[in-house]
Amino acid sequence: MRRRALLTLLFAVLASAWLAGCGGGPAADGIRAGVNERLALALPPGTVQVVALERRGSQADTKAPAGETRRIVYFDAQLKLLRDYDFGAWDSPGVAGLVSALGAGPRGITGITSGGNKAGDIIRAHGTALYRRDGERWVGVLPAGYRPAEAPAVATNAQSGPAAILEAMRKVIDSVQKDASPAQRAVIEQELTTAHANIRARLARVNEGYAIAAGAEHGQYLRFAQALVAGTRVRAMPLVTHGGDENLRLLRAGKVSVALAQGDAALDAYEGKHAFAEDGPQASLRAIGSLYPEPVHVLVRDGDPARSVSDLRGRRIAVGERGAASRGTAMRVLAAHGLADKDFKAEEVGLGTGLVALRQNQVDAVIQVIGVPADSIRDALAETPLRLLPLDEKAIVALVGQKAGYFRAAIAPGTYPGLSAPVRTIATAAVLVTGPDLSDAEVADLTRLVYRNGRDLVARGSAQGGQIAVATARQGLMIPQHLAAAKALDAMGPTGAAPGTARPVRPPAASGTQVR
Structure with missing residues (x-):
C-alpha cells in the first residue's frame, strides 16, 4: 500500500510538472529565457542579472482571440545589479523597460531607489508573462500587464514650540512701538496679520489635510500623489479630477493647495493663453x-501605411477630450x-x-501625452x-523652438513589448x-518629501515616481519656481536641464504680483 501511495504521489508530481511545461504554460526555464530576452532589449548590456526565478502558477487568458489558447504565467524573480544604474534617468532606459520586461505592476517591484x-x-x-500555444510549444506574446492598486491611508503631523517665538516677537514689538513711525507700525501690523493668517491656515491643514489636485481614477497623476504621501506624516488628500487643465483651475480658485499638470499647460495657465485665454x-x-x-x-494600427504624422492628412485622429x-x-x-x-x-x-476605437477601426490614430510605461x-x-x-525632425525643431515647455525625447526600446528601436x-x-x-516652510517640506533620495515610489504604486530626481527637478520647467522650493532643491544637490531640453526661465510677474 505504501509503495502504491508513493507511486501515486510520484505520478501526480510528474503530471503536475508536465502540465506546467505543456498545458499550463512553459516551465521556469522557458520563462527565465523570455525574461532575459526582454531585459536585454529594455536595458543596456551588463546592467542586471536574473539570479533567481520561481514559477508561481498560471491561468487561462480569457481575452485570447477566438481559436487561440493563451495562458498568463505568474513568477517571482530576483535581479542583481551588475553596475551602478539610475533607473530614474530621463535620457536612458529605466523603470518603464523594467516594468514591461517583467510584466509587473509598480507595487510588484521593490528595490528601485530614487537617486540611483x-x-x-x-x-x-x-x-507575469503571456504565452500562446503553438503546437507542442508555448510562444511568448508579451508581459501580461498590471492594474493599479489603492495606496494606504496617511498619518498626521503637528507643530510645536511656539512660546519662545511669540516671546521673541513681543520683545521686538515692545522695543519699537513707542518711537515707531507710521510706516514702521504698518510693517509690524502687516507682518503680524500675515503670520496670523498663515498660522490659522496651516493649523487647519494639519487638522484636515490639504488637497492635491491629481487626476483620473487609476491614472498616473493620482497614483503618484497617493504613492507620495503613503506611509509619511504628511496629511494630504489626493483628489480625483479630470486632469491637468482642471487641476490648474482648481488651484486658481483656491480649492486645492497643490496640483499636478503638464508643463506646457502650466505655462499656458500662467500666461493666460490657449485653453486659459478666457481665464487670463x-x-x-x-x-x-x-x-x-x-x-x-502617436499610435496607429500595425498594418497602417502611415510612416509619419504628416501621413495622417484626411484621417480620423483621437486627439483627447476637450479641455x-x-x-x-x-x-x-x-x-x-x-496639418x-x-x-x-x-x-x-x-x-x-x-x-x-483604434482597435475597432473607428479611428486611424491616437495621440496622447503620457508618462511611460502607459499601462492602457x-x-x-x-x-x-x-x-x-x-515625429518628423523638422516638427521637433519647431516645437522645441516655441519655448512652450517641450524638449526632445525618445521612447526607448523595451518600453513596450516588441519595441526594438527608439521612437523619436x-x-x-x-x-x-x-x-x-x-x-514657505510647507513648500520647502513638500519639496524635500518629493525629491529626497532613497525612496521607492515604484513599490508604492507609481512607476513614473521612479524617474523623479533632484538632477531633473528643473528640466522642462517654464514657469517661475517657488523660491522656497528652489532653495530646498539647491540644498539637496545640483539641478539643471539636460542639454537640448527646455531651460527653466522666470517670466516677468504680472503688475503688483511678487515672485516668491
Whole structure:
C-alpha cells in the first residue's frame, strides 16, 4: 500500500510538472529565457542579472482571440545589479523597460531607489508573462500587464514650540512701538496679520489635510500623489479630477493647495493663453519642480501605411477630450507637421476610448501625452498590434523652438513589448505646482518629501515616481519656481536641464504680483 501511495504521489508530481511545461504554460526555464530576452532589449548590456526565478502558477487568458489558447504565467524573480544604474534617468532606459520586461505592476517591484541603485543591489519582482500555444510549444506574446492598486491611508503631523517665538516677537514689538513711525507700525501690523493668517491656515491643514489636485481614477497623476504621501506624516488628500487643465483651475480658485499638470499647460495657465485665454494670466502660479517626462505617443494600427504624422492628412485622429491638456499638445504636434484643423477629423475622446476605437477601426490614430510605461497602451497591445509613429525632425525643431515647455525625447526600446528601436518624439514635464496658499516652510517640506533620495515610489504604486530626481527637478520647467522650493532643491544637490531640453526661465510677474 505504501509503495502504491508513493507511486501515486510520484505520478501526480510528474503530471503536475508536465502540465506546467505543456498545458499550463512553459516551465521556469522557458520563462527565465523570455525574461532575459526582454531585459536585454529594455536595458543596456551588463546592467542586471536574473539570479533567481520561481514559477508561481498560471491561468487561462480569457481575452485570447477566438481559436487561440493563451495562458498568463505568474513568477517571482530576483535581479542583481551588475553596475551602478539610475533607473530614474530621463535620457536612458529605466523603470518603464523594467516594468514591461517583467510584466509587473509598480507595487510588484521593490528595490528601485530614487537617486540611483548601486552594483550588488537586489530588485525583486512579482512578474507575469503571456504565452500562446503553438503546437507542442508555448510562444511568448508579451508581459501580461498590471492594474493599479489603492495606496494606504496617511498619518498626521503637528507643530510645536511656539512660546519662545511669540516671546521673541513681543520683545521686538515692545522695543519699537513707542518711537515707531507710521510706516514702521504698518510693517509690524502687516507682518503680524500675515503670520496670523498663515498660522490659522496651516493649523487647519494639519487638522484636515490639504488637497492635491491629481487626476483620473487609476491614472498616473493620482497614483503618484497617493504613492507620495503613503506611509509619511504628511496629511494630504489626493483628489480625483479630470486632469491637468482642471487641476490648474482648481488651484486658481483656491480649492486645492497643490496640483499636478503638464508643463506646457502650466505655462499656458500662467500666461493666460490657449485653453486659459478666457481665464487670463494666473500670475500667482509657482512650480515646485518637474517630476518626470510625458512623451507624445502617436499610435496607429500595425498594418497602417502611415510612416509619419504628416501621413495622417484626411484621417480620423483621437486627439483627447476637450479641455484635457493632452488635446492641446496633440493639436500643436499636428500643426507642426503641416496639418491644420481642416486637414483631419478630430475625435475628442480620451485615451481609453480612443484605443478601443483604434482597435475597432473607428479611428486611424491616437495621440496622447503620457508618462511611460502607459499601462492602457500595454493592455491595448495585448489585443491589437499597434505601432508608434516618430515625429518628423523638422516638427521637433519647431516645437522645441516655441519655448512652450517641450524638449526632445525618445521612447526607448523595451518600453513596450516588441519595441526594438527608439521612437523619436517630444515630451513635456509633469510638474507639481502651487499657488499662494502654502507657506514657505510647507513648500520647502513638500519639496524635500518629493525629491529626497532613497525612496521607492515604484513599490508604492507609481512607476513614473521612479524617474523623479533632484538632477531633473528643473528640466522642462517654464514657469517661475517657488523660491522656497528652489532653495530646498539647491540644498539637496545640483539641478539643471539636460542639454537640448527646455531651460527653466522666470517670466516677468504680472503688475503688483511678487515672485516668491
